Amino acid sequence: MSHPHPELSAPPPLPDGALRVVGLGGLGEVGRNMTVLEHRGKLLIIDCGVLFPEEHQPGVDLILPDFAPIADRLDDVVALVLTHGHEDHIGAVPYLLRSRPDIPLVGSQLTLALVEAKLKEHRIRPYTLGVKEGQTEQLGPFSCEFIAVNHSIPDALAVAVRTDAGLLLHTGDFKMDQLPLDGRITDLNAFARLGDEGVDLFCVDSTNAEVPGFTAPERDIGPVLEQLFGRAERRIVVASFSSHVHRVQQVLNAADAHGRRVAFVGRSMVRNMGIAADLGYLEVPPGVLIDLKQVDDLPDDRVVLMCTGSQGEPMAALSRMANRDHRVSINAGDTVVMASSLIPGNENAVFRVINGLIRLGANVVHQQSAKIHVSGHASAGELLYCYNILKPRNVMPVHGEYRHMVANAELAVKTGVPRDRVVIAEDGVVVDLVDGRASITGAVPVGYVYVDGSSVGEITEADLKDRRILGEEGFISIFVAVDSVTGKVVSGPEFNARGFIGDGDDRFAGIRSKVEAALNEATTGGVDTYQLQQIVRRTVGSWVSQKHRRRPMIVPVVVTA
Structure with missing residues (x-):
């Protein structure tokens, strides 16, 4: 599981007219961004990105959001809104559209062009709706206004979502570069207008919340x-x-x-x-x-x-x-x-x-030796400006590790947002906006979905653990044949090892007799090959641990003859 929350139970039914917000990725991590909004029986998805694997996830190509919580409700999805064209926001779109190819994709011209090129490789022809800043589209019960924001890719958009429950503003990734190369700045006039209207829930990028001051242009x-x-x-x-x-x-x-x-x-x-x-x-x-x-x-x-x-x-x-x-x-x-x-x-x-x-x-x-890169995310000073302009009633930090979201929450509190109106939610945590107040009401189970070659979701944490053991400790296989009647060892044990200490059969000279003795003792009451394999595993594992202080993968094979 990515961020298990055993202390939280399943959420109650959503009250009529309320708004539910569930992050299926991007909360407590940098990447895999995907937020699901629910209102009046319909779903609106904001972004659908990937996370790139780390060293402790060997063999994994990509990590997807967990679509399981909405897998049986894809027909309720009115649209997938894409804030910009980075992989951590659009990379998982092909995998979602495999289950329902006609989900409408909504985004700016460049964002949709990048997504369409990606989908072409997956042989998916999407339905798209191009939008520009200042444009408003009614998507089911969600009225979505799109706002220009500056980021490290052109054509990025924030989205203001109006519902019967109130106004939600989702920034996507953004910063407030006042001298952008393309002349397209974050539309603070629109932010101020939304602030005057009243922002009931502000979902704001947290990536640089720990960085003081302002992001360089x-x-x-x-x-x-x-x-x-x-x-x-x-x-x-x-x-x-x-x-x-x-x-x-x-x-x-x-x-x-x-x-x-x-x-x-x-x-x-x-x-x-x-x-x-x-x-x-x-x-x-x-x-x-x-x-x-x-x-x-x-x-x-x-x-x-x-x-x-x-x-x-x-x-x-x-x-x-x-x-x-x-x-x-x-x-x-x-x-x-x-x-x-x-x-x-x-x-x-x-x-x-x-x-x-x-x-x-x-x-x-590189960045530590010269100033050859600036971030695409708003630093603490810019976030403070946003809070003061918007004066949101509730705040939900998004897009960042847990420490980033906590730092972002503290900035909100400093500007006067009541602490009990700031919600820190990780992946799978359910946040409901009811009568103008946002609060955690439960959690849905979510995990990491691994793309491994052509397989999607088939690799488990147990598989990755086995891969780590194989990579770090090696493996030992033991073959033994026992008499089907007497249960006595008639052949073996024969040892084979890869990636383990030493070389040659003499490595296992001290354990052969112990394995044979353990098997002969265990078969006095009959022959159960599964039980005998476990005895071999424990005997060899204990010996390897004591003698070599290693924990390789042990693969015992016991057959009857």
Whole structure:
């Protein structure tokens, strides 16, 4: 389970005219964002994203929200509203639409274009409704007004949801950059207007709530890139999120200023930037963009490679370059710029890539050594402004680890929101807005849903535990044959091991006689192969623990002869 809450029971039936809010992901973690609103028997979903696995989840490709609480109510879903085009907000859409392909998708032009490209790979043709800031759409019993917000991807939207129970404002991911590259600022006039109307529940991005002050503007990065490009003597490799249009724009501009050509590396980077350019969100200077195949024909001091892998993802382009497993080789004197911040949990993977690149002789520039990235999320100062403008009656921090949500809650209290009107809810916790007051009324069971190759939801926590044991401790298999009548050992025990201490059969010389003796003693009352396997497992496990202080996976096989 992702965030079990045994102290909470199932929620009661929703009172007539009330609004229910349930986070199926994104509450207590950075990623997997998905919020379900219920009103008058209908459901409205806001975002449907993925979480990327950590080292203790070996073999997992993606982690999805748990759709189980709404699996039997998909016909009640009036729409899926997407706030912006980042993977942690749209990545799980194909998996939800597998169960009901005609759920209407509502979002801005760029967001829907990115989703449609993703769904095309899954052979799903969605029904979409494009919206712009200032537009209002009636979606079942939910009246949704869309508001421009600034983020690290163009066309991000907040959504104000009006119902009979009151007005809910969901920010999505946002910040208040006053000098955005595209000139599109967070619409504080709309926030003020909603504040005057009365916001009954404010669901607000918590990612940077612990960071004091204000998030630096994107424009601060341009001069830094210009300086780096001016000093670089050989190839430049810039790693970023494949959807960070603003950062790619700055790289294209810096490359053009220094007479370099840019090639996109990585399938998602090529796809997303192609979409952004076609829709006019990315302005490509004439002659700057080239195909990756043309790179080898140019001098190193005229090349920039824009690639994926800024979070240390093992299969992304930058990681493969660091491991010498990519057609692009990193050579001594190359400059690698990691133009993103660290997502919590990815630190080890990122530093592993950095070390690999430095070992190859590259000059690596990252956030801890130069100002080459700014966050896309509002810091504490910006959140305080929002609270003071909106003066919400109730607050529910969303999008962040538990510590981020607590910090966000404290900011709300400082601005005058009563502490008993601030609700901190994790995944699966049910929050009801009844008669103008938001409160926790129960919880629904939710967990992590793992995508592992072509399987979805088939991998369990027990499977991951087995994988961790195999990876860290190895395994030992024991084969024994016993007489079907007397129960005495007639062959074995034979040991096979992988990833375990030492080499050769002499490793198990001290345990063979103990296993045989334990089996002979156990079969005096008859032959039960399952019981005998458990005896072998316990005997060998105890011996390994005492002698080697290890806990490998033990696989006993007992057959009758």
